[in-house]
Amino acid sequence: MIAYEFKILTVLDHPALLTIAINEWLDLAQLPTFLAAVIAILTVLYTTFHRKGREGFKIREIAGLKAVEEAIGRATEMARPILFTPGWGGDIQRPTTIAALNILSSVAEKTAEYNSQLLFPTHDPVIMSVAQEVIAESYNRAGYPERFNIDDTTYVSPSQFGYAAAVEGMITRLKPASIFLLGTFEAESLILAETGNIAGSIQIAGTDSTIQLAFFIVACDYTLIGEELFAASGYLSKDKSIMASIRAQDIMKVIIAAVIILAIISALVVPLSDWWKF
């Protein structure tokens, strides 16, 4: 038999215990990330739920999003389909994919109204399932549920260039009037955008991959650069809560710019300072 001896100490009597407990539980190396995240959360909460935070601002015009209706109208006139694809680089966990699906919702609502065919090839079965739901609901919202065709939202291949070849084949054979390349793209970006260009499609692109932006700018008619893709949901829906959260981005940008300026001044005045290297 083994005998144990217990001794119970309280934090009130021994404050050092609290420090030990915190060190055991909290990853203090992540403190700067935690603080930045808390500031971001508070800013979004303020702009979204506080009356003052929601008023007195507007979103500038974004040419690529303004052209959405034109692109869909063109497809209706030409009696040709519209192709929307979210790229190979993302999965459903990526905010860029969600941002693309938000735009898909607005596009699908309009294609339902105009009775145009909307093709959605993807490399990821989870994105496919969510996109089918999003499109079906948009058709319902537009009042034309019978126009929704589940087979237009397809899973093609998980492989990067298998996916690129499949989408390229669809563009070449079906010659869509309009192509939306919105999401996370990698090396397949120019292959798809140039094929769309050759097919004579009007192309609206947007991605969070800085390297692929250059390709899209050269080959597409409109390109949503970086954060414009995330602002699209508010821009297209005109939902005040969503638009307010976009304002939070601007506030955070000002905070980041202020920290950068402070760091520059600090580095110039005190060359050995490194408080900003967290």
Added chain:
Amino acid sequence: MARLFPQIICGFFGVVLFVLYFLKAPSAKSLYLTITSDYWQIIFAFALLVGVASFIRVNIKKLSILSESPYVITGLLGLFAMPVMALVWGIKGDSPFMWVFENVQVPLQATVFALLAFFVASASLRGFKARSLPATILLISALIALLSRSDIFGWLGNSALEFSEWIRSYPSMSARRGILIGIGLGSVTTSLRIILGIERTWLGKDR
């Protein structure tokens, strides 16, 4: 209820994962990995079944279309043949699966990837014009970058190569950092909108 329940699950897991990320207790880490790895793989496995079923259904419907049938047959053949080879002979070493992978899939993929070079050629010819002052500056920078990567005989002096590195390290990187900060903030607010239930488009329901 159909909207509320998924939204509650989403918000709950969003908050839980956020908190777990900053904890270093072994139980917290283990829970974090269970959610991000095991749960995700279970979801993916079931979604893959739905995806493959959709692929088969769509392609079988297309079989009757003459212009599509060669592609459809090739796709379906690949879909069924590879798992059979993997199950019968395994996937390691000199198995038929690896032979097909190395001698069919790799060259096919490399071929599609190589198309990129041709499209870069056509895009360069068509789109890269000195239409304005900013476009001209970009054009000259691109030419310097390309030349520095093609300096096979040491034609360019060290200062030219250093200038190319300077373009990449300062003007180009500053611009990219600006875009990256915007993307980062966009990602944060989009994620928060979803966790807080402000954005519900992903549910396929009314905003």
Added chain:
Amino acid sequence: MNSTQSRHLAFAGLFIVVTVTMLLDISIVATVSNETKRMFDYLDNLPDSSVIIVSFDHEASSLPEMKPLGLVMLRHLFAKDHKLIGVALLAEGTGVGYRLMQETAKEYNKEYGRDYVFLGFKPQFIAAILSMGESIKGTFPEDYLGNATSQIELLSDVNNYDDVAAVVSLADGSLTTHWIEYGNEKYGVQISAAVAAAMLTTYDPYISSGQLKAMVGGLRGAAEYENLLGIGGSGARSMLAQSSAHLYIILLIIIGNFTYFRSRKKG
């Protein structure tokens, strides 16, 4: 000449330039850039017999570019007697990674299980990186060949990133970013990378912030590295074709601008 004809001509020209220069089979000794030198010095200065993770984060499609890069990395690491743990975060990197490690290990008389091990593919790359931070053997209970990792000599003293000197990510896409964001930021493991040329600028910000220790990129990077190692290889052999293609693209840009200004002059 209409746009379709000029496009086809541009395609044909590129095909000819690349084919002819590939057939010439000339190796070129590339002038070593600061970037490649930094990567070489970084790996060279790691203590001998360090445990290093080599992560094959690429698809099969980019093999013509990634294979020369992978080979120079492995040759350098084996030459320094490091203990290598191979993993793949993309399914297609699995077979490729195993073959590359096996071939290079033979050149340096390295023994599987003692000097190197290949753990294979783990889906969900972010979860895989995080999971290895807790336990490498827990993440991969078996290696690629089906051996229990608890029985492998090389892994006997390796539990997680604390026992790993560095990670070398061989990537044709953005996967190195996840190594930086999760491996480096959360667990503090040092990350370096050998990447496709197109991805070089993507990782520049991480180099200047110190989150990525060093990187080498593209066929040119491979050729420069071969130069530093004092060996020949496919990097140097492919340099002429790639450089000629670059020069051809420059020519196309000049032609495009010439026709643009001529048509503008004509009004």
